[in-house]
Amino acid sequence: MSETYTLYNSTVMEHFMNPRNMGDLKDADGVGEVGAAACGDIMKISIKIKDGRIEDARFKTFGCGSAIASSSMATELIKGRTIDEAMSFSNQEVVDALGGLPPVKIHCSVLAEEALKAALEDYVKRNPSAAAKVAMTDSVAA
Amino acid sequence: MRQVFLDHQSSTPVLPEVFDAMRPYFTEYFGNASSLHQHGLRVRDALKRARQQMASLIGAESEEEIYFTSDGTESSNLAIKGAAYANERKGKHLVISATEHPSVMNSLDFLEKQGWTCTRVGVTPQGMIRLDELEAAITPQTVLVAVHHVNHDIGTIQPMREVGQICTTKNVPLYVDCEASAGWLPIDVKEWGAAMVSFSPHRFYGPKGVGVLYRNRKARIVSMIHGGVQEGGRRAGTENIPAIVGGGVAAEIAQERLTQRVAHVAPLQKRLWEGLKLNVPYIQLNGSEPGPDRIATNLNLSTEFIEGEGQLLLCDMNGIAVASGSSCVSKSLKVSHVLGAIGLDHALAQGNIIMTLGEVNTEADIDYVVETFAKIASKLRGMSPMWDEFEHGVIDSVIAPTGRGKSFSQHAAEVSGKPAH
Numbered sequence: 217m218s219e220t221y222t223l224y225n226s227t228v229m230e231h232f233m234n235p236r237n238m239g240d241l242k243d244a245d246g247v248g249e250v251g252a253a254a255c256g257d258i259m260k261i262s263i264k265i266k267d268g269r270i271e272d273a274r275f276k277t278f279g280c281g282s283a284i285a286s287s288s289m290a291t292e293l294i295k296g297r298t299i300d301e302a303m304s305f306s307n308q309e310v311v312d313a314l315g316g317l318p319p320v321k322i323h324c325s326v327l328a329e330e331a332l333k334a335a336l337e338d339y340v341k342r343n344p345s346a347a348a349k350v351a352m353t354d355s356v357a358a
Numbered sequence: 359m360r361q362v363f364l365d366h367q368s369s370t371p372v373l374p375e376v377f378d379a380m381r382p383y384f385t386e387y388f389g390n391a392s393s394l395h396q397h398g399l400r401v402r403d404a405l406k407r408a409r410q411q412m413a414s415l416i417g418a419e420s421e422e423e424i425y426f427t428s429d430g431t432e433s434s435n436l437a438i439k440g441a442a443y444a445n446e447r448k449g450k451h452l453v454i455s456a457t458e459h460p461s462v463m464n465s466l467d468f469l470e471k472q473g474w475t476c477t478r479v480g481v482t483p484q485g486m487i488r489l490d491e492l493e494a495a496i497t498p499q500t501v502l503v504a505v506h507h508v509n510h511d512i513g514t515i516q517p518m519r520e521v522g523q524i525c526t527t528k529n530v531p532l533y534v535d536c537e538a539s540a541g542w543l544p545i546d547v548k549e550w551g552a553a554m555v556s557f558s559p560h561r562f563y564g565p566k567g568v569g570v571l572y573r574n575r576k577a578r579i580v581s582m583i584h585g586g587v588q589e590g591g592r593r594a595g596t597e598n599i600p601a602i603v604g605g606g607v608a609a610e611i612a613q614e615r616l617t618q619r620v621a622h623v624a625p626l627q628k629r630l631w632e633g634l635k636l637n638v639p640y641i642q643l644n645g646s647e648p649g650p651d652r653i654a655t656n657l658n659l660s661t662e663f664i665e666g667e668g669q670l671l672l673c674d675m676n677g678i679a680v681a682s683g684s685s686c687v688s689k690s691l692k693v694s695h696v697l698g699a700i701g702l703d704h705a706l707a708q709g710n711i712i713m714t715l716g717e718v719n720t721e722a723d724i725d726y727v728v729e730t731f732a733k734i735a736s737k738l739r740g741m742s743p744m745w746d747e748f749e750h751g752v753i754d755s756v757i758a759p760t761g762r763g764k765s766f767s768q769h770a771a772e773v774s775g776k777p778a779h
Contacts, residue, residue, distance in 0.1 A: 223671060232671060238741050249743060251774025255685040256693075256708045257665065258770060260743040276743035278708075280667035280686035284741060320689055 224281055227315045231285035236292050239274045246342065248334025252327050257283045261291065261331040265339055268346070270294050270302055275331070282314075282321040283328075289313050290328035299339070299346065305332055359677040362723040366561075366655060366716035367510060367538065368681060372604065373563040373611060380565065380604040391597050392586060401599050408606030412570050415609040416536070416555055417546040425589045426602050427569040430537045431461040433556035434504075436571055436593065437533045438465040440579030441502040441554070442474055449499030450474045455487045455516070456699040457509050459535055463695065475499075484646045485514035485700050489524065496528045502553075503532050508539035511683055511696040511712060512645030513656025515543065522550035531577050537561060541612035542620065542655055553577035559601075563717075564608025568601035623715040624654040626724050630713065631657055633728035638735050642757045644702060644710070657713045658683070660706035662757050663745040663766075664738035669711050672734040678727055681712040703756045705744075705766035744769075 222229045244262035251258045257279030264272040273295055275287035289310050294302050307325035311317050317325060340346060372380075383404065389397030391405050409421035418424065427433045442452060452469065454462055456478040466476045477495040480488050487505055496503065505521045508514065518534065525532040531553030536545055541562025547555050555572040559565065573579060573592070585594030612619075627648045634641055640662040646652040661669065666684030673680045681687075683694030685708060693707035713727070739745040744766060747753045751762040753769045 223674075229671075232668075233675065235741065240746070249773050251770045251772075253771075253774040255691045256704055256770055256774075257686065258743055258773060276741055276746060278663065278742045278744045279665050280684075281671045283665075283686075284668060320691065323691075 224285070224318070225315045227313075228282060228285045228317065231288040231314065232281040235275075235284055235288040237272075237274050237288065237295075238276070240276065241272060241274050244274075244335075246335040246337070246339030248331045248336070248338055250327060250330040250334050252279075252323055254323055255279075257324065257327060259283065259287050259327045259331040261287065261328075261335045263294075263332075263335045263339065265299065265343075265346075269296060269298050271296075273332075273335075275328075279324065279327070280321070282317050283324040285314060286310050286317070286324045286328040287331065290325075290332055294332055299336060302332065302336055305329060360723065360726050361677040361679075362727055363679045363718060364713040364715065364727065365679045365681050367712065367714035369560050369566065370563045370716055371718075372560075372565050373608065375611065376564055376604045376607045379607040380600040383600040383603050387599070389599075391599065392588060401597075404599060404603050405597060408602045408609075411606035411609045413572070415540065415545065415613050416557070416572055417548055418572050419548070422590075423572050423574060425571040425573060425593055426597055427571055427593055428567060428598070429560075429569040430459075430535070430556055430558040431569070433558070433569040433571040434459065434461040434533075434535055435465050436579065436582050437554045437556055437573075438462060438502065438504060439469065439582050440592070441531060441533065441577065442469050444578040444580045445501035449497075449501050451476070451497055451499040452502045452504065453477045453479060453492065453495045453500055453530075454504040455479050455481060455492075455506065457481050457485055457487075457511075457514075457696045458504060458506055459510055459537060460695075462504055462506070462535060481514075481699055483700050484651065485509050485512045485644075485696065486646075486651070487516055487521065489517065489520055492521065493524050493528070496524070496530055500528070500530050503530050504535065505532065506535040506538065507545065508536075508543065508653045508656075509645070509696060510538045511694050512658040512700065513538070513653040514645050515539070515651055515653060518550045522552065526551045531574075538656075539653060541609070541616065542653060544616065547572055547574070554579075559605030559608045562608055562612040564605040565601045567598050568605045570605070619717060620654050622717060623719070624648070626715050626719055626721065627654050627657060629721060630715075630724045630727060633724065634659065634731060637728055637732040640755055640757050641735070642706065644697065644700065644706075655715045657715075659711045659713070660702065660757075661709045661711065661735050662706065662755055663709070663742050663748055664735060665708050666710045668738050669709070669731075669734055672737065673711075673731070676730045676734070678730060681714070683710040683712060684708050703765075703767060705770065706756055 273291040307329040310325040540557030666682035667686035
């Protein structure tokens with residue numbers, strides 16, 4: 217074949233074929249595992265926090281091409297962000313960074329957002345002092 | 359890169375001799391079969407020949423029992439809705455198997471909204487219709503029974519002779535969707551006592567754009583497309599002559615080469631399944647083992663702990679074209695209703711891949727697919743939290759339970775808040 221046709225755009229395909237940050241973090245500070253009731257996909261994100269910032273992130277995903285690409289992109293995007301910033305992370309960032317997803321696949325990016333937030337919640341639960349700090353910055357911001 | 363087309367259930371290439379037969383009907387013999395001059399009369403002759411070729415493929419008595427439509431979906435819509443409306447005064451109940459093609463399932467959904475009632479008869483875990491349930495489902499109000507010859511997803515061959523006997527005894531017309539079998543399995547409409555049978559030539563090296571409906575003279579149907587009096591007044595619209603001519607030639611060739619084609623694909627089917635079973639841990643075949651209960655072209659596989667669309671994409675990136683019944687490949691986000699009907703665990707349905715063989719496939723292709731698929735499965739398992747959790751005893755395998763951990767579906771329901779449908 218002279219041309220290659222793909223189901224997703226080249227950015228999505230690239231992240232699916234060569235996912236970034238795939239795997240687990242042995243000494244993770246927070247782990248979130250979520251599932252999509254709609255389709256049955258499952259996504260797990262592990263994060264390492266240092267000085268209030270996400271120092272590292274890893275994912276593992278049971279799901280379609282766009283679910284794998286979404287988790288790959290989400291972990292890329294959140295590295296270096298403060299907990300606060302990460303708390304307001306939106307799936308739209310993943311969609312935009314991937315150059316768009318088919319409408320029926322938008323829920324994959326939502327799953328990535330949920331997995332990240334579940335990991336952050338896990339971190340906060342494990343570190344109540346960090347939670348207090350986050351709450352304080354929240355009130356300062358407000 | 360090696361290119362292996364393993365999706366012959368979706369379509370097949372037009373044979374060169376079929377294409378050659380079609381060509382003059384685009385340019386030279388372009389007439390409309392309804393015209394009364396020589397241009398019309400010439401193509402009318404070609405139409406008749408194609409009807410004879412179709413009739414011969416399925417053992418129909420006369421070419422007058424063959425109707426041309428645009429494709430298999432139109433044929434099943436005409437068979438079902440046509441029979442339902444024609445027999446409205448007799449009764450408003452239809453019986454089908456639970457694993458019929460969407461063109462049948464959704465025609466029934468439509469009729470139910472119009473006041474008909476329908477019974478969907480269950481199947482065994484191998485996908486075989488439950489004959490006792492079929493018999494019990496037929497009532498004096500039943501005007502049609504629809505059972506497909508071979509399932510499009512899992513390749514199960516239905517016991518058509520027994521189904522036919524039940525319908526004959528109960529005196530209810532039987533419609534048989536032969537989309538997945540025509541050209542690959544012998545069909546004898548008289549032996550089944552079938553009132554209607556449908557199929558499309560593009561599944562056996564003919565062109566798209568033509569469907570066939572066999573209708574026994576005694577079976578009553580009304581037209582669903584209204585217009586002129588083409589096709590005996592049962593399907594209006596100018597006939598797609600080039601496709602019909604090509605379809606006829608494809609049917610004649612399919613009849614001649616049926617044994618040869620099956621002799622080619624059946625050993626490849628066994629080689630592929632044996633190879634995968636040996637090289638991919640936690641894989642299972644859905645439907646019957648290769649043999650008399652399964653069409654020789656089809657393998658329907660579930661590879662555990664990984665999802666089907668990812669498998670499909672990686673196969674495609676490696677030159678291998680396959681299909682999947684996973685929810686991720688469907689626009690409705692639901693797993694194939696066939697996999698649901700055979701009671702397949704949702705996690706296994708998610709990891710579904712359908713491979714369908716054809717004339718072009720070789721032993722070397724099969725070996726390449728086995729080798730590549732094993733790598734794909736292990737790559738995706740490396741990314742899958744489920745594989746990891748299985749290895750750590752958190753969840754158990756459905757295919758080969760170890761007795762450790764909870765079920766995948768239970769785990770999925772816990773992390774997603776509710777069970778997947």
